Amino acid sequence: MSTSLLEVEDLVVRYPVARGIVGTATRRPQESVHAVDGVSFSIGAGEMVALVGESGCGKTSTAQAVMRLVDAESGAIRFEGRELSGLGNRTLRPLRRRLQMIYQDPYESLDPRLRVRQAVAESLVIHHLGGSKAEREARVREALARVELTPPDLFLDRYPHELSGGQRQRVAIAAALVLEPSLLVADEPVSMLDVSVRAGVLSLLDSLKRAGLAILMITHDLSTAARFADRIAVMYLGRIVEEGPAAEVVRSPQHPYTKALLSVVPRRDPRERRRGQVLRGETPDAVRIPSGCRFHPRCPVAIEACRTDEPALELTSAGHVAACLLA
Amino acid sequence: MTTPLLQVEDLHVWFDLAEGGELHAVQGIGLTLEPGGRLGLVGESGCGKTTTALAIMGLLPPSASAAGRVVLDGEDLLAGGEQTIRSHRWVDIAIVFQGAMNALNPVQTVGAQIVEALEVHDRASGSAAKLRAGELLESVGIPRQRSGRYPHELSGGMRQRAAIAMALSCEPKVLIADEPTTALDVMVQAQILDLLDALCREFGLALIMVTHDLPIVAQLCDRAAVMYAGRIAEQGPVDALYHDPQHPYTRLLFAATPDLDDLDGRVASIPGAPPRLDQPLDGCPFRPRCDSAFAKCAELPPLLELGEGREAACHLTGVTVT
Numbered sequence: 001m002s003t004s005l006l007e008v009e010d011l012v013v014r015y016p017v018a019r020g021i022v023g024t025a026t027r028r029p030q031e032s033v034h035a036v037d038g039v040s041f042s043i044g045a046g047e048m049v050a051l052v053g054e055s056g057c058g059k060t061s062t063a064q065a066v067m068r069l070v071d072a073e074s075g076a077i078r079f080e081g082r083e084l085s086g087l088g089n090r091t092l093r094p095l096r097r098r099l100q101m102i103y104q105d106p107y108e109s110l111d112p113r114l115r116v117r118q119a120v121a122e123s124l125v126i127h128h129l130g131g132s133k134a135e136r137e138a139r140v141r142e143a144l145a146r147v148e149l150t151p152p153d154l155f156l157d158r159y160p161h162e163l164s165g166g167q168r169q170r171v172a173i174a175a176a177l178v179l180e181p182s183l184l185v186a187d188e189p190v191s192m193l194d195v196s197v198r199a200g201v202l203s204l205l206d207s208l209k210r211a212g213l214a215i216l217m218i219t220h221d222l223s224t225a226a227r228f229a230d231r232i233a234v235m236y237l238g239r240i241v242e243e244g245p246a247a248e249v250v251r252s253p254q255h256p257y258t259k260a261l262l263s264v265v266p267r268r269d270p271r272e273r274r275r276g277q278v279l280r281g282e283t284p285d286a287v288r289i290p291s292g293c294r295f296h297p298r299c300p301v302a303i304e305a306c307r308t309d310e311p312a313l314e315l316t317s318a319g320h321v322a323a324c325l326l327a
Numbered sequence: 328m329t330t331p332l333l334q335v336e337d338l339h340v341w342f343d344l345a346e347g348g349e350l351h352a353v354q355g356i357g358l359t360l361e362p363g364g365r366l367g368l369v370g371e372s373g374c375g376k377t378t379t380a381l382a383i384m385g386l387l388p389p390s391a392s393a394a395g396r397v398v399l400d401g402e403d404l405l406a407g408g409e410q411t412i413r414s415h416r417w418v419d420i421a422i423v424f425q426g427a428m429n430a431l432n433p434v435q436t437v438g439a440q441i442v443e444a445l446e447v448h449d450r451a452s453g454s455a456a457k458l459r460a461g462e463l464l465e466s467v468g469i470p471r472q473r474s475g476r477y478p479h480e481l482s483g484g485m486r487q488r489a490a491i492a493m494a495l496s497c498e499p500k501v502l503i504a505d506e507p508t509t510a511l512d513v514m515v516q517a518q519i520l521d522l523l524d525a526l527c528r529e530f531g532l533a534l535i536m537v538t539h540d541l542p543i544v545a546q547l548c549d550r551a552a553v554m555y556a557g558r559i560a561e562q563g564p565v566d567a568l569y570h571d572p573q574h575p576y577t578r579l580l581f582a583a584t585p586d587l588d589d590l591d592g593r594v595a596s597i598p599g600a601p602p603r604l605d606q607p608l609d610g611c612p613f614r615p616r617c618d619s620a621f622a623k624c625a626e627l628p629p630l631l632e633l634g635e636g637r638e639a640a641c642h643l644t645g646v647t648v649t
């Protein structure tokens with residue numbers, strides 16, 4: 001589809017593993033972490049896609065590659081119709097404005113010495129936008145209103161330490177929105193926040209999405225992804241193992257890893273106690289990826305063929321794909 | 328009714344603030360833990376749940392002062408200060424923290440740390456202690472061959488298991504788990520929760536689970552106390568808290584938690600923020616954020632006993648909230 005705002009195709013990100021002095025001296029072969037190993041997905045305007053998985057699955061590396069914060073080894077990243085990989089900093093800068101990111105920890109991502117006004121206006125200054133001081137001020141106020149920090153006068157002169165966690169994350173979102181991006185990458189946007197304010201920040205992202213913003217959300221929280229995302233892509237060891245409409249992935253998961261993950265998410269209702277499919281062991285490290293299906297050593301239903309045959313993502317129903325020989 | 332194993336009565340904790348004044352972090356709470364019981368202590372950051380746990384363990388920092396009673400098997404641990412609590416800490420009550428990396432000594436193998444714990448408390452020494460350390464590690468799912476590993480050589484989940492093994496070295500009656508899975512992945516969290524569940528079943532361990540995560544408490548605990556602004560808003564059996572909450576905060580907190588079984592339900596945040604605790608409370612502390620507040624909420628509501636082990640501190644208690 002050419003209507004997508006962001007198209008990622010066969011993305012590969014690798015990091016070299018430090019060999020140490022002995023390793024280098026003895027010419028031990030250079031190993032690398034296959035953080036992202038052939039990932040493809042797309043996001044349209046006004047769509048929220050959640051990349052879900054455990055630590056080390058490659059979800060954050062994928063986001064960083066999209067942001068061009070790390071370089072992809074291979075693959076294509078097309079944003080607003082232009083190929084991002086290979087672009088130099090100068091050509092990238094106008095596109096960067098359209099592609100913004102917010103981070104997990106709003107305590108770390110805001111400069112403690114900047115007032116809210118400066119923190120939000122800084123993005124404009126960097127991108128040589130906003131014209132006169134008065135014009136910038138108007139844009140900053142508008143951005144604060146969009147993130148529901150109203151009236152803006154109450155917040156403009158505050159420092160981050162005078163704000164609650166939820167308010168800080170809203171300021172971070174305002175600093176992104178002031179540039180009028182078309183895609184927002186949100187890396188665990190609420191995991192540092194208190195339960196009572198999480199829903200507020202997520203609802204804000206939801207309303208921005210409804211107003212046309214595309215959002216790539218990185219999260220380990222399936223309940224949040226299920227409730228707020230349009231589509232969910234589940235990652236395991238650098239690959240997307242299942243992807244589809246959020247409600248469908250959650251209600252009829254096709255991949256055994258997705259099934260297991262969903263089964264162990266604690267439910268609110270004490271009457272819904274059930275023993276989930278608790279997988280033993282932990283995700284193997286991405287230096288030595290298992291042969292065949294990379295999930296087979298932990299898979300509760302693996303068959304002999306899974307040791308050798310690597311499954312590709314196959315359509316299981318409309319818009320829903322899974323990479324499992326048994327799906 | 329069984330005699331309670333642990334009873335916290337009218338516990339208060341104050342912190343001296345550097346700029347003068349005091350922060351009244353825990354404001355007269357009462358908790359009861361039966362032998363083998365599982366109590367969840369839930370609330371948002373700053374509600375006093377961790378401070379309560381530290382006060383029970385006698386591990387408050389020097390800037391804090393505590394009052395009230397923490398009665399374990401009939402003995403008040405707070406009465407005699409450090410002298411009294413020392414003979415019970417780790418022996419009868421143990422705690423595991425969120426970041427297991429901080430609880431373990433980074434320059435000592437996990438096995439050696441457990442041996443040390445056993446020797447300090449005269450549980451075993453020499454080769455007997457080593458043998459026991461191996462057993463303890465296996466009881467939490469770490470192969471004994473790994474007792475020679477250093478904490479940094481273990482994954483986050485394995486480190487948390489090692490911290491649990493160490494906490495269990497003196498076979499305590501009560502284990503306090505303070506956000507034990509917060510930094511862990513979903514699947515590793517499930518493994519640790521399974522482990523805690525099994526330890527409670529097999530060893531009759533009583534558990535206090537301190538967490539901000541209501542679903543964890545709903546799945547693992549039989550009772551829970553919901554804390555707000557240093558006080559108990561509501562406590563009772565977890566089933567009653569979810570299906571028939573008596574305090575609006577309990578109801579709204581559940582409603583703010585997304586759930587996989589309820590994809591279409593509204594997930595609503597609670598506007599506002601908890602009150603400052605360095606000033607006396609003005610009426611019900613939840614009043615500014617409450618969707619059901621009325622004139623009477625200007626008075627601080629007492630914690631009312633509702634029968635069936637339930638308590639709630641709300642003027643609307645007993646009145647049907649729709």
